Amino acid sequence: MLTSFQWRWGVAQWVEFLKDKEIPVLLRTQALMQALASLDAASTDAISARDLAGYVFADPYLSLKLLRHAENRRSRRLGQETTTTLAAVLHTGWNELVQLVGASSVTDDSSEGRNNCEFRAVLASSIARGWASLRSDVSPDEVALAALLSESGELLLWHFAPELPLKVADELASGRAFRPLRAQEQAIGFTFRQMTLALVEAWELPQIIALLIRGTDSLRANIARLAVDTARDIVANNRHPSIPAQLVNLKRLIPGASYAQLLVPVPIADDYREEVLLAVSAESEPQGGRKPQ
Amino acid sequence: MKPRDIAPTDRERVLPTDRYILSTTDLAGRITSVNDLFIEYSGYTEAELIGRQHNIVRHPDMPRAVFQLLWDAIAEGEQFMGYVKNLCKDGGFYWVFAHVSPITDARGQITGYRSVRRHARPEAIARVSALYADMLAAETAAGPRDAIAAGLRVLSAHLAAQGQGYEAMVAAL
Numbered sequence: 194m195l196t197s198f199q200w201r202w203g204v205a206q207w208v209e210f211l212k213d214k215e216i217p218v219l220l221r222t223q224a225l226m227q228a229l230a231s232l233d234a235a236s237t238d239a240i241s242a243r244d245l246a247g248y249v250f251a252d253p254y255l256s257l258k259l260l261r262h263a264e265n266r267r268s269r270r271l272g273q274e275t276t277t278t279l280a281a282v283l284h285t286g287w288n289e290l291v292q293l294v295g296a297s298s299v300t301d302d303s304s305e306g307r308n309n310c311e312f313r314a315v316l317a318s319s320i321a322r323g324w325a326s327l328r329s330d331v332s333p334d335e336v337a338l339a340a341l342l343s344e345s346g347e348l349l350l351w352h353f354a355p356e357l358p359l360k361v362a363d364e365l366a367s368g369r370a371f372r373p374l375r376a377q378e379q380a381i382g383f384t385f386r387q388m389t390l391a392l393v394e395a396w397e398l399p400q401i402i403a404l405l406i407r408g409t410d411s412l413r414a415n416i417a418r419l420a421v422d423t424a425r426d427i428v429a430n431n432r433h434p435s436i437p438a439q440l441v442n443l444k445r446l447i448p449g450a451s452y453a454q455l456l457v458p459v460p461i462a463d464d465y466r467e468e469v470l471l472a473v474s475a476e477s478e479p480q481g482g483r484k485p486q
Numbered sequence: 487m488k489p490r491d492i493a494p495t496d497r498e499r500v501l502p503t504d505r506y507i508l509s510t511t512d513l514a515g516r517i518t519s520v521n522d523l524f525i526e527y528s529g530y531t532e533a534e535l536i537g538r539q540h541n542i543v544r545h546p547d548m549p550r551a552v553f554q555l556l557w558d559a560i561a562e563g564e565q566f567m568g569y570v571k572n573l574c575k576d577g578g579f580y581w582v583f584a585h586v587s588p589i590t591d592a593r594g595q596i597t598g599y600r601s602v603r604r605h606a607r608p609e610a611i612a613r614v615s616a617l618y619a620d621m622l623a624a625e626t627a628a629g630p631r632d633a634i635a636a637g638l639r640v641l642s643a644h645l646a647a648q649g650q651g652y653e654a655m656v657a658a659l
Contacts, residue, residue: 365651368641368645372558372559374564411592429657430657430658434583434604434610435585438567442602472504472506
């Protein structure tokens with residue numbers, strides 16, 4: 194329960210409060226890791242680092258926890274920056290990963306708001322990886338990690354101060370705020386995005402990840418931002434009418450890919466997929482007027 | 487010809503489901519590029535559109551408050567989406583589902599806006615038309631100076647009754 198002082202905290206105080214907190218993991222991740230750890234040696238040997246990275250990726254809390262863990266170790270060893278989940282898994286190693294997850298607190302999985310936020314993050318990350326791969330990105334996993342961590346501020350608030358995102362949800366449902374960003378400012382005095390960016394800075398995450406999370410500074414960052422927006426729309430409505438427009442915007446970033454390819458990472462029903470492809474199909478025809486940018 | 491000089495008619499043009507209108511504007515909302523479908527549906531030539539404010543196609547049935555929401559969102563670097571009734575040069579109209587997003591340069595600065603507008607489902611139009619009519623009535627009653635605030639109050643009450651934000655309402659239409 195928040196104190197009366199905490200209700201008045203700004204983003205700086207919250208960052209100070211949260212930056213050294215032990216990050217929890219999802220209950221299901223802990224159960225999965227316990228099950229994997231209980232397998233015989235031959236079976237655990239058969240689990241590849243990429244398999245493990247996949248499990249970690251499905252839990253944005255653990256992804257963040259592991260990235261920070263790997264980065265903290267790196268600073269002592271002066272090694273290369275950790276910019277992907279796979280690298281974080283490799284730096285940590287199997288035994289330490291099991292130990293880390295086993296000793297971790299778990300986050301409340303009965304909260305709908307928290308579950309939504311977690312789902313958005315994982316979906317955004319999966320979409321971002323698919324899109325980045327289509328432009329032969331130097332590291333699609335970096336773009337995916339940035340998309341995954343874009344909701345870090347809100348995810349931490351759901352765990353450590355759920356009263357704040359709940360107040361934002363109330364503000365939005367009250368009709369007093371028309372957009373989520375405005376509801377956040379009105380209800381708690383700052384936006385979740387401001388919180389994420391301030392935490393990224395306080396944690397001293399790798400520069401490239403920080404730049405990608407900001408979402409506007411490069412083509413890769415724009416892909417991450419579009420993936421976050423698209424994931425948000427799909428969670429709101431899996432037949433969201435904005436999907437064709439998102440695709441048109443994306444095509445300008447990845448002109449070499451077809452619309453059908455760009456739509457592959459987007460999890461929508463087959464009939465809606467066809468509808469979306471039909472909606473954008475005519476663009477390839479010659480168009481007059483001054484060409485839109 | 488200015489939009490206020492055009493007498494609106496009941497002649498509706500329905501956008502096909504397989505094409506979309508695309509245009510870009512500068513930061514002040516002046517049109518910088520258009521595609522064929524925009525020219526075809528608006529009834530203006532390319533020369534008439536380029537350099538003009540995008541509100542050249544604003545239909546008088548549209549509440550001003552909706553455009554306030556649009557500008558609030560895109561000016562802060564966010565996307566905006568919504569259903570919009572547009573006015574043709576000949577007085578007819580066409581409904582669109584509009585998605586407007588900022589265009590940024592290499593440094594992340596917003597340099598303009600891109601609007602993708604496509605076919606709007608009739609069920610969504612029917613629902614949003616009723617809301618827009620209420621908002622417009624409130625705006626008209628309030629007078630030009632307080633029109634936007636009055637329109638937003640009606641929208642706010644509608645959203646509160648639904649228990650959802652504007653984006654969630656649009657997503658659900």
